[in-house]
Amino acid sequence: MVKVTVCGAAGGIGQPLSLLLKLNPQVSELSLFDIVNAKGVAADLSHINTPAVVTGHQPANKEDKTAIVDALKGTDLVIIPAGVPRKPGMTRADLFNINASIIRDLVANIGRTAPNAAILIISNPVNATVPIAAEVLKKLGVFNPRKLFGVTTLDSVRAETFLGELINVNPSSLKGKISVIGGHSGDTIVPLVNVTPEIASKVAKISVADYEKFIHRVQFGGDEVVKAKNGAGSATLSMAYAGYRFAEGVLSSLAGQSSSSAIPDSSYIYLPEIPGGKEFSAKYLRGVDFFSVPVVLEKGEIKSFVNPFEKLKVSKQEEGFVQVALAGLESSIAQGTNFVAGSK
Ligand code: NAD
Ligand code: LMR
Secondary structure (H helix, E strand, O other): OEEEEOOOOOOOOOHHHHHHOOOOOOOEEEEEEEOOHHHHHHHHHOOOOOOOEEEEEOOOOOOOHHHHHHHHOOOEEEEEEEOOOOOOOHHHHHHHHHHHHHHHHHHHHHHHHOOOEEEEEEEOHHHHHHHHHHHHHHHHOOOHHHHHHEHHHHHHHHHHHHHEEEEOOOOHEEEEEEEEEOOOOOOEEEEOOOOOHHHHHHHHHOOOOHHHHHHHHHHHHHHHHHHHHHOOOOOOOOHHHHHHHHHHHHHHHHHHOOOOOOOOOOOEOOOOOOOOOOHHHHHOOOOOEEEEEEEEEEOOEEEOOOOOHHHOOOOOHHHHHHHHHHHHHHHHHHHHHHHHOOOO
16 A cells, blocks of 8 residues: 655656556555646546555645645655756756756655655655755655655666667666766766666767767756657656656555565765765765666665665766866755755
């Protein structure tokens, strides 16, 4: 019996993500919250013949606080794709002004109404919205770093797809055989491709130019979609798939199952209070607190993380990418943290 709440459920990601969640037999209640059309999406999905009971929650006006409380009451897992997406010419950081307060307010409601829920944040800029969520929960005295996840799975999905094309292997077979760490924007995204000897030997045969193109494509894959959609938003379907893949891992762990992948999916997490996280950050990340690393889940929360530098054969070049990523992460984390400090 698991209640899952999607905040931003009527959006481009929210709708297909909710569809996938409705198909999961572990979900007993699927609670859909949005400021528009949540009831319509809920009515539509509720006709699908799976056990999850679907409820729609939409505020009647700006003052209505009951819809969000009803949506969150008793929930085990909250997934947040609420907020605005990019248009051509924008960076993810350009979304901060609007999305920062949306995340702050939604997470405050989660902290007050469902303080034990696991929270998956999709809304951009993830590098800053996750620190915002952490600060809000800290302020409320309910922060559990084991249950706050920045969703970076789309970067792994893209890396698997693009590398599969390049080395001519089925991309789905690459799940758990390569990894992506760092953050979720441009050069904060660091693909690791030498993790298993089998894949590393194929990667060694790629030309330098092809490898560089691959790295660029994973780091800037979001731009490809934004450009192709030409003003109609950013990745939604691939993101719904990726978000569901991560959510499914959390749901399976709630049911007592462990990940079948050699390397679990990464998530952008707050390291200092995860066992070994503080030392890892001090030794390899110049003390940066938030970083995406493969996470081992147990009962819906982070049990441990995989230290890429000790377990995933990080090359010298990849180490260089991490150094570049840290600079971008430091400023995004400070921006998120300062935003909450400056909020009432
Ligand atoms: P969208 O505009 O199609 O949908 C967003 C939804 O959020 C809308 O239905 C809107 O009504 C709703 N919303 C706005 N304010 C809200 C609030 N206060 N409470 C509840 N709902 C609210 O956008 P989208 O394409 O679904 O993208 C959503 C977000 O996800 C964007 O910020 C985008 O950049 C991000 N994104 C992240 C990743 C990732 O890898 N993490 C990938 C793709 C997109
Ligand atoms: C993505 O990677 O596709 C998302 O973060 C959306 C975007 O703005 O590119």
